Each structure stands twice: as structure tokens, then as C-alpha cells.
Amino acid sequence: MTQSDTTHEVFNQVEPLVDVNLFDGNRALQAALKFNAPAMDTAPLRALGQLVGSADMQTHARLANTFTPQLKTHSRFGHRIDQVEFHPSYHALMAAAVDAGLHGRVFAPEEQASGHAHMKRAAGFMLFTELEPSMLCPISMTYAVTPALKDNPAIYADWAPQLTSRAYDPALKLWREKPGVTMGMGMTEKQGGSDVRANTTRAEPVGSDAWGQRYSVVGHKWFFSAPMCDAFLILAQTASGLSCLFLPRVLPDGSLNGLRIQRLKDKLGNKANASSEVEFHGATAWLVGEEGRGIPQILAMGTLTRLDCALGVSGLMRQALSIALNHTTQRKAFGKYLIDQPLMKNVLADLALESEAATALSMRLARAFDRADDTHEQVMARLLTPIAKFWICKRGSHFAQEAMECLGGNGYVEESGEGIMARIYREMPLNSIWEGAGNIMALDLLRALRKADAAAALAQELAPAKGMHPALDRLAAQLPIRVEEMATELEARRLAQDVALAVQAALLAQTAPLEVFAAFCDSRIGGHWGYSFGSLNAATAFDRIIERAQPR
Numbered sequence: 001m002t003q004s005d006t007t008h009e010v011f012n013q014v015e016p017l018v019d020v021n022l023f024d025g026n027r028a029l030q031a032a033l034k035f036n037a038p039a040m041d042t043a044p045l046r047a048l049g050q051l052v053g054s055a056d057m058q059t060h061a062r063l064a065n066t067f068t069p070q071l072k073t074h075s076r077f078g079h080r081i082d083q084v085e086f087h088p089s090y091h092a093l094m095a096a097a098v099d100a101g102l103h104g105r106v107f108a109p110e111e112q113a114s115g116h117a118h119m120k121r122a123a124g125f126m127l128f129t130e131l132e133p134s135m136l137c138p139i140s141m142t143y144a145v146t147p148a149l150k151d152n153p154a155i156y157a158d159w160a161p162q163l164t165s166r167a168y169d170p171a172l173k174l175w176r177e178k179p180g181v182t183m184g185m186g187m188t189e190k191q192g193g194s195d196v197r198a199n200t201t202r203a204e205p206v207g208s209d210a211w212g213q214r215y216s217v218v219g220h221k222w223f224f225s226a227p228m229c230d231a232f233l234i235l236a237q238t239a240s241g242l243s244c245l246f247l248p249r250v251l252p253d254g255s256l257n258g259l260r261i262q263r264l265k266d267k268l269g270n271k272a273n274a275s276s277e278v279e280f281h282g283a284t285a286w287l288v289g290e291e292g293r294g295i296p297q298i299l300a301m302g303t304l305t306r307l308d309c310a311l312g313v314s315g316l317m318r319q320a321l322s323i324a325l326n327h328t329t330q331r332k333a334f335g336k337y338l339i340d341q342p343l344m345k346n347v348l349a350d351l352a353l354e355s356e357a358a359t360a361l362s363m364r365l366a367r368a369f370d371r372a373d374d375t376h377e378q379v380m381a382r383l384l385t386p387i388a389k390f391w392i393c394k395r396g397s398h399f400a401q402e403a404m405e406c407l408g409g410n411g412y413v414e415e416s417g418e419g420i421m422a423r424i425y426r427e428m429p430l431n432s433i434w435e436g437a438g439n440i441m442a443l444d445l446l447r448a449l450r451k452a453d454a455a456a457a458l459a460q461e462l463a464p465a466k467g468m469h470p471a472l473d474r475l476a477a478q479l480p481i482r483v484e485e486m487a488t489e490l491e492a493r494r495l496a497q498d499v500a501l502a503v504q505a506a507l508l509a510q511t512a513p514l515e516v517f518a519a520f521c522d523s524r525i526g527g528h529w530g531y532s533f534g535s536l537n538a539a540t541a542f543d544r545i546i547e548r549a550q551p552r
């Protein structure tokens with residue numbers, strides 16, 4: 001008999017959501033895949049869904065966030081080693097993500113041949129986010145680096161086998177002695193992150209070799225995540241201006257490069273991921289792309305990490321919603337299960353709409369990267385990247401707070417199981433800040449719209465939903481005009497929001513049941529909605545929307 005048994009009976013507490021297949025329960029994701037990649041074999045995603053939903057993996061996620069990374073600047077003999085130590089559970093998660101091909105694997109020729117490598121990986125990334133999002137930072141950067149790195153073909157040829165392999169090796173040693181590698185990025189300095197033109201880190205040419213023009217780098221980076229990656233793309237000033245450079249941790253002769261890890265950041269969330277401050281003490285790096293064209297060069301990487309921010313928040317929303325549904329299905333108050341209380345139904349259905357719309361938009365964006373040879377898809381990749389990053393990430397924190405509240409006080413505690421909600425909540429704002437904060441994304445949308453065919457491409461994207469909802473028809477008729485007229489900076493957020501809602505609605509028209517589409521349009525576009533979740537109009541098909549979202 002436990003001590004509590006002597007004073008009271010424990011009841012009306014819920015069984016946590018463990019040992020469930022996260023793919024099988026995610027009908028919104030399945031619908032998005034069927035729409036965007038009907039020929040895809042989803043068996044690997046189902047296997048991944050089983051793995052990431054397992055109790056064992058959830059334990060790894062908890063331990064990796066509890067026993068956080070530790071910086072070791074020196075050996076016990078006083079030598080600089082600049083290493084970060086992680087709990088074994090972090091490495092277990094990394095190995096699983098690499099094995100699932102969520103990093104550079106997408107660019108292996110056999111993956112590319114499928115025609116839907118980005119989409120398959122995007123779905124896997126969403127599922128893995130439900131397990132643990134913070135260690136996905138180096139996974140995401142290793143995925144995103146390839147388009148930029150390919151502009152130094154010699155380096156890419158040498159590193160591609162390790163970047164695309166399914167093996168994870170955390171050791172700090174020469175890349176060619178490792179079965180697999182990871183990569184990161186360094187842009188942000190103390191004086192500026194959004195405006196990287198303010199970078200002061202300098203790179204002086206010191207010769208050339210098989211990897212091209214070589215430089216000695218002196219300076220710093222104020223945010224430098226996952227410093228145990230094997231190499232980084234960084235920005236530094238050369239005689240021609242800001243340039244993109246490849247900087248490995250270990251040099252080809254086996255010596256440690258001049259990269260000093262100063263501190264690890266003490267962050268709100270994202271605890272399992274080490275984010276550092278670094279200095280470059282004459283570090284050796286090689287030019288990638290053209291000297292002086294560093295910003296567009298590294299943005300080829302930034303574009304895919306922005307896709308991952310949208311996917312990441314979509315995964316976190318799905319996770320928070322599933323936990324809220326699991327809880328309210330088992331917990332009673334005032335004589336009924338919470339899920340049967342009318343006002344709770346309104347909250348849950350509203351969250352379900354938001355989660356499905358986020359999934360639909362981020363998966364549609366992933367499709368654009370698989371069709372890079374199609375003109376319409378090129379415009380959509382350019383247009384939807386800032387829109388999805390801006391809008392989905394903006395909705396994330398609000399969503400997490402509301403989902404947490406569905407659990408009452410248990411939602412706010414840090415313990416395992418229900419405490420996952422606290423982790424989700426702390427993770428949410430990060431996706432909105434890094435890789436271009438909200439305003440930067442909205443301003444980037446204005447730049448994207450300057451492409452001559454943006455209005456026509458948007459109209460084409462919305463056309464399949466024409467005639468299905470009067471409010472969407474009205475918005476769809478206005479948007480191309482607003483796009484042509486060009487919003488000012490002051491209106492950029494509002495425009496990003498309206499384009500996002502219109503595209504989300506048009507996607508739901510094609511992928512979701514009618515009641516989901518109708519409720520989304522009524523609330524988000526038609527004005528039958530308040531400022532908090534849970535204010536859908538009374539005619540909404542609450543039960544059908546909730547049923548579709550149930551994780552079991």
C-alpha cells in the first residue's frame with residue numbers, strides 16, 4: 001500500500017499517451033501526403049510513427065532535456081578541447097533521426113529518384129518533432145546545407161557520402177574517418193542577426209588548395225547552435241564583402257581548427273540542443289560560392305531551415321493537440337468527461353482546425369522543393385516559405401498555451417508524461433525567432449511578391465477552391481489585387497496572414513472533410529470567430545472535427 005492509499009484514493013488522473021503510432025493517428029498528415037504525393041509508400045513513415053510514439057524513445061527525450069549539454073573548454077591537462085558533452089539519450093535520439101534520413105539523406109541520388117524525397121522527409125520531421133524538437137536543430141541544418149554547399153563542388157564531393165549516410169557518429173575527428181557527419185550555420189553576431197550586413201568577422205585569403213580559396217577567419221558568432229557539428233557554413237567579411245565560408249571543426253591534417261566555444265546559452269527551452277557563443281582564432285575556412293555574395297549563398301540553406309520551422313511548429317501543434325485530446329477524453333469534471341463539455345469541444349475543435357491547417361500548409365510547401373523544375377512550384381517555394389514560417393510560427397505559442405490549459409494544472413508541471421506540455425510551450429517561440437523573426441519574414445514576403453508572376457501564381461493556387469465558400473471567394477478575389485498593388489512595410493504582417501489563411505483554406509478544400517473546411521473558412525476568414533481559441537460558432541460540426549483529430 002502506498003502512502004497516498006492511506007489518506008485518499010487516486011482517481012480521475014489520465015493514462016499518458018505512450019506506445020501509440022503517431023503516423024496512424026495523424027489523419028491530417030495522411031491527407032496531406034495523399035494530396036501532395038499520392039504515389040508515396042508510407043510504410044517507412046508508419047514505422048517511424050511507431051518508433052517516435054514509443055515509451056522508450058519518450059524516455060530518451062525526457063532524459064536529453066533533463067541532463068542538458070555541458071561545455072568542456074579544456075582537458076584536465078589544460079589543453080583546449082572545446083567539446084560539448086551530451087547525455088547518452090541525446091545521442092540515441094540523434095542516431096534515430098539520422099537513421100530515419102531526416103538530415104542530408106534527402107540529397108542521396110536514390111532518394112531524389114523518388115520525386116518526393118523532401119515530402120517524405122518533411123512528414124518524418126513532423127513526426128520526430130512530436131518526440132523531441134530541440135535535437136532536430138543540427139538535423140535540420142544538415143538537411144538544409146546541401147543546396148548552398150554544392151556551390152563548392154570539391155568540398156561537396158568529399159563530404160557528400162557522410163552527409164547522406166544513415167550513420168551517426170558524435171566523435172570529434174576527421175570527417176573521412178567518420179561514417180556520418182552533421183553541419184551547422186553561423187551568421188548571427190552580437191551587433192546584428194537579422195541585418196547580417198553588420199557582421200564584423202573577417203576572412204583573409206591565405207592560399208588555395210583542392211577545396212579552392214582558403215581563408216583565415218578572425219571574429220565571433222553570438223548564436224552558434226550545435227557546435228559539435230563537424231563543419232559549418234559561416235558568413236565573414238572579405239575584400240569583396242560578406243562571403244559564405246565552409247569551416248570544419250577538424251582540419252584535413254587532423255588538427256583542431258581555431259574555433260573556441262566561449263559559453264553555452266542558458267535558454268528558455270530547446271534544452272537538449274547546445275547553442276553556443278564562439279570565437280574564431282585564425283580558423284581555416286574555404287569559400288563557398290562567389291566572394292561578396294555570401295547572403296544569397298547562405299540563404300539557400302536558410303530557405304530549407306525556414307521550411308523546417310513551419311514543419312516543426314506543425315509537429316508541436318499536433319503533439320499538443322493529441323495530448324489535450326488524450327487528457328480530456330479521460331478526465332472528468334462536473335459529472336462529464338471534459339471532451340463532452342460543450343465549451344471544451346469548442347476549444348478542442350478550434351485547435352484541431354489550426355493544427356490541420358498548419359500541417360496542410362507546411363506539407364504543401366515541402367512539395368514545392370520536390371518540384372524545383374516546375375515554374376509554378378518555384379514561385380510557390382519563394383512565396384510560401386516566408387508565409388508559412390511567419391504565420392504557422394506566430395500561431396504556435398498561442399496554440400500551446402491553449403492546449404496546455406486543457407490539462408489544467410497538470411499541463412503546467414515539468415514532470416514526465418504530462419510535463420511534455422511545458423516543453424512544447426517553451427519550444428514554440430523559438431521557431432518564430434530563429435531563421436528570420438516574424439517581421440523579417442513578412443518583409444521577405446514583400447520581396448517575394450515583386451516577382452512578376454506572384455499574383456497569377458497565387459490565383460492559380462487558390463483556384464481549386466473557387467465557389468466553395470463565399471468568404472474565401474471574396475478574399476481570393478482581393479488578394480491578387482493587393483499583391484499587384486504591393487503592400488507597404490506597415491501592412492506586411494496583415495498581408496502575410498491573409499495570404500496564409502487563403503492558401504490554408506484552399507488546401508483544406510482539397511484535403512479535408514467539408515466540415516473542417518467550412519469551419520476554418522467561417523472562423524478564420526468569414527469573421528465568425530473571437531480572439532481566443534474556442535470561439536467557433538455554435539453551428540460547427542464539433543464532434544466530427546474532434547473525432548478526425550483523435551490520436552488513437
Ligand SMILES: Cc1cc2nc3c(=O)[nH]c(=O)nc-3n(C[C@H](O)[C@H](O)[C@H](O)COP(=O)(O)OP(=O)(O)OC[C@H]3O[C@@H](n4cnc5c(N)ncnc54)[C@H](O)[C@@H]3O)c2cc1C
Nearest residue numbers: 185186187188192193194223224225434435436437439440
Ligand atoms: C536558441 C537560438 C539558437 C540560435 N542558433 C543560431 C545559429 O545556430 N546560427 C545563427 O546564425 N543564428 C542563430 N540564432 C540567432 C537567430 O537567428 C537570431 O536571433 C535572429 O535571426 C534575430 O536576430 P537578432 O537576435 O540579432 O535580433 P535583431 O536582428 O536585433 O531583431 C530584433 C527584432 O527586430 C525585428 N526587426 C529587425 N529588422 C527589422 C525591420 N527592418 N523592420 C521591422 N522589424 C525588424 C526582428 O524581426 C526581431 O523581432 C539562434 C537564436 C536562438 C534564440
